[in-house]
Amino acid sequence: MREKCGIYGGIFPNIAPELKRGLFSLQHRGQESCGVSVEENGILKTVKGMGLVRDILTDKRISSLKSDMGIGHVRYSTAGTSETINAQPLELTYKGSKVALAHNGNLEDQEEILRDIEDAGQIFLTNTDTEVFFHKLVQHFKTPPIEWEPIQMAKVLFELKGAFSLLFLFEDKVVAIRDPLGYRPLWIRKDGNSVLFSSEDSAFPEGGEVMEMEPGSVAMAKKNGFFYQRLEKRKARQCVFEYIYFSRPDSNTFGKSVYEVRQKLGEKCADENPVEADVVIPVMDSGLLAAIGFSRRSGIPLEPALIRNPWVGRTFIEPVARSNAVKMKLSVVSKVLKGKRVVLVDDSIVRGTTAKRIVNLIRDAEPSEIHFRVASPPVLSECFWGIDIANKDHLIARKGIEETKKHLNVDSLSYLSLEGMCEVLGGCENFCFKCFKGDVWCEL
Structure with missing residues (x-):
């Protein structure tokens, strides 16, 4: 992309x-x-x-x-x-x-x-x-x-x-x-x-x-x-990542409220991927709305225990090394996480470099378990129209669930299904899903 x-x-x-x-x-x-x-x-x-x-x-x-x-x-x-x-x-x-x-x-x-x-x-x-x-x-x-x-x-x-x-x-x-x-x-x-x-x-x-x-x-x-x-x-060919990540939450895109869509994606992710846990932690700021939806639907309390430095920009779209940016961007409230079963919620995982470092930050707070929930399907294919992924070998989801889980060092990992995303969007006929399934059109 x-x-x-x-x-x-x-x-x-x-x-x-x-x-x-x-x-x-x-x-x-x-x-x-x-x-x-x-x-x-x-x-x-x-x-x-x-x-x-x-x-x-x-x-x-x-x-x-x-x-x-x-x-x-x-x-x-x-x-x-x-x-x-x-x-x-x-x-x-x-x-x-x-x-x-x-x-x-x-x-x-x-x-x-x-x-x-x-x-x-x-x-x-x-x-x-x-x-x-x-x-x-x-x-x-x-x-x-x-x-x-x-x-x-x-x-x-x-x-x-x-x-x-x-x-x-x-x-x-x-x-x-x-x-x-x-x-x-x-x-x-x-x-x-x-x-x-x-x-x-x-x-x-x-x-x-x-x-x-x-x-x-x-x-x-x-x-x-x-x-x-x-x-x-x-026939429209709209980029679904406008809903997942690109647009501001207070924007309306392709006829829908981005704020509402992101919450509903989190709710659907909770329906599809239940887990026993003590606290839901959003990846700030990208996963906040999905985490709110996940918490609301699952009944697991939400705690914004990852604190974002507001003076650091979005690490995904920075043209500099992300590792140092993540360290400057986020810190952890250890007291909230120690000994707890944690559900970490984000809007997407692409390369996995940022996700891995966030998990490491949380591990340092000594939770008993970390369960990663992603409020979008796994990104499996390169695309050339929106996100900086020209080589599919860079996509961590292509390793499969078990290998990705091991790489991230989490106790479980689950994604929202493509069918679930389509249900939230009210149909997929107008969206491009090449990043998820390798085809421009979504035909379930």
Whole structure:
């Protein structure tokens, strides 16, 4: 699974501070790089770099950007190297006109696409697949970007295979495009003459009319108008990991509350995997809602005995070694755990490196037993659209239950079944389950 980012932008009075606030709300979606592009008197200006929103988009930099129109991006790289040149938004100047682009998603067959474009005598200035969108549009229109028509833009890009939610900033408008399979979410907020787009609705300011863009749709916001249309209807291919891990708990994704789904996944996990224990311990913060559901359904009391340092980011999406981050991130309330039968609950296990270190922390508190419960199915296959797993050999679940249990040093280990997850989601026909079963579509 590959590149997962957050995008934010639109038309808003003095938009630069709003872009910073919105991207800060989406920081969980990418901690490697960030940036904003704004339109100022018909000129595009971009500020970006490697690091967190608070470090790159300083008050001094933001206050220098005077505009009512712009886009922003936070990046978690898995396609393209960790370099400033790959930070977004990307800018293109063509025939005297500029356009900036922020992309959440990943293209299929990107190496083949890049090779075909280079064989045609064209060059790339980055090594991220986002630049492909510029090449496709220039090849089609062969006119200055300000003349590109949004509906035709979408139709050209819908020929590409992959996941993409896109925000384009032109000298006179912002264009949003969501791929026909709807793999990543994209939201719209309208309030008077203001129009904002976001990867998650929880990033919006209070008030206004909010809607999720449909798969295969395009929207255009100008200072004097708004346009929206769905152009294609295909079978959806939505990423179930938005519910399991990616999205903020207070977001709504694919028509459901992330908060409610995560609790119900925990409840279903308790139904399927009962255990005699004294206390339920959530892996903070990822497993908290699943642990609440597990505790509620099982009747085993919940104790948040793993204490999270709020100044340390999400270890899964950090581009640095996770081992040191876990040690800085979590500590244990030993008194709560000593001599107890513990149920450790998390939303998922991917590589198992973080899980193993968390179990070791708990073992040091001398519980009598540790039972690991995972509120999602075992991740058994690589995917190229959302999570940084290009090699299935890195997936601990492929070792099997007994070997994984031994590796983690737990007394028992159980996962939520795929059937149970589908029951919670009200059906699986619209979701991609390649990470769980090796196939794009879930057919039980």
